[in-house]
Amino acid sequence: MNGAREQLAAALWRLYRRPERPAAWAGGGNLPWHEPAFSKRMVREHLDESHGAASRTSAERMVQIDWLWTTLGLQPGMHILDVTCGPGLYAIEVARRGCTVTGVDFGPAAIAYARILAEQRGVAERCTFIEQDVRTTDFGTARYDAVLFLYGQLAVFPKGEAADLIVRIHRALKPGGALLVELLDQERVDKTASTWWYTDDTGLWGDAPFLQLGERFWDAEGELSLERFTVIHLDSGSYDEIVLCDQTYAIATMTTVLHGAGFATVTSYPSWAGVPLYDAPEWVVYVAKS
Numbered sequence: 001m002n003g004a005r006e007q008l009a010a011a012l013w014r015l016y017r018r019p020e021r022p023a024a025w026a027g028g029g030n031l032p033w034h035e036p037a038f039s040k041r042m043v044r045e046h047l048d049e050s051h052g053a054a055s056r057t058s059a060e061r062m063v064q065i066d067w068l069w070t071t072l073g074l075q076p077g078m079h080i081l082d083v084t085c086g087p088g089l090y091a092i093e094v095a096r097r098g099c100t101v102t103g104v105d106f107g108p109a110a111i112a113y114a115r116i117l118a119e120q121r122g123v124a125e126r127c128t129f130i131e132q133d134v135r136t137t138d139f140g141t142a143r144y145d146a147v148l149f150l151y152g153q154l155a156v157f158p159k160g161e162a163a164d165l166i167v168r169i170h171r172a173l174k175p176g177g178a179l180l181v182e183l184l185d186q187e188r189v190d191k192t193a194s195t196w197w198y199t200d201d202t203g204l205w206g207d208a209p210f211l212q213l214g215e216r217f218w219d220a221e222g223e224l225s226l227e228r229f230t231v232i233h234l235d236s237g238s239y240d241e242i243v244l245c246d247q248t249y250a251i252a253t254m255t256t257v258l259h260g261a262g263f264a265t266v267t268s269y270p271s272w273a274g275v276p277l278y279d280a281p282e283w284v285v286y287v288a289k290s
Contacts, residue, residue, distance in 0.1 A: 007237025014239055021217050022228045022243045029245035030156050039109035041204050046087050055089055060277050065093050067275050072178050078145040083134050084153040088114025095123040102128045104137050139172035147179045154181055155247045166261040173290045181286045186248040188282050191218040209234040223248050263288035
């Protein structure tokens with residue numbers, strides 16, 4: 001007990017002495033998706049229908065899929081790539097409509113859940129789920145009719161990595177294929193500094209009592225937001241610090257990036273083109289065709 005109290009005291013002093021703000025992309029600038037325990041907790045958040053913090057609710061997903069199905073001109077028999085597919089909630093619905101889908105994600109629990117769900121929904125023969133970092137995945141050449149990159153996940157990579165990823169996605173598309181990218185609207189991103197804290201005994205950060213301090217910063221030069229999550233686990237006194245970067249893009253900038261990757265046409269849809277999502281005004285959807 002004394003050892004835990006000493007560690008807790010040390011963690012509180014570490015919190016007190018933390019740097020005023022983190023450096024952009026410190027520690028990779030991303031959540032620990034690949035850690036098994038974190039991945040399991042993240043899947044739990046994906047499946048929680050009481051909020052849309054990890055995945056949108058099932059009703060909103062169906063509305064989105066209806067829209068992208070029409071906008072991308074999807075048809076049964078097409079081959080679709082879902083980049084950062086999470087637990088397969090979009091991929092499996094697209095497969096249920098007759099497409100063959102490949103999903104790639106870094107989270108082991110997410111991929112395990114997606115494979116089980118595909119079996120349950122009777123579409124396992126049309127679904128392939130790969131546990132891998134999308135930055136190193138070989139997507140192949142001219143394999144897919146369409147690629148989905150949803151819920152702002154392109155923004156968790158530095159600009160150079162994101163641009164390289166888009167080039168490889170373009171290479172993976174068949175002639176005339178389309179990429180759909182969903183990103184936060186830079187004009188609507190909260191650029192004010194803020195802090196918050198809470199305690200809980202279960203959640204994304206653990207399943208034992210913890211204290212979480214959150215801080216948000218805006219990097220005007222880099223055009224990105226930084227969130228620092230400091231978590232103190234109260235039973236053990238252990239200390240975790242995660243810096244999450246969210247790269248933003250002006251519509252003109254992202255359009256240029258997509259053209260630079262080889263896409264012939266790029267159409268932007270602010271506010272999800274009026275699709276009835278609770279947070280639609282915060283997003284811009286890009287449809288780029290090769």
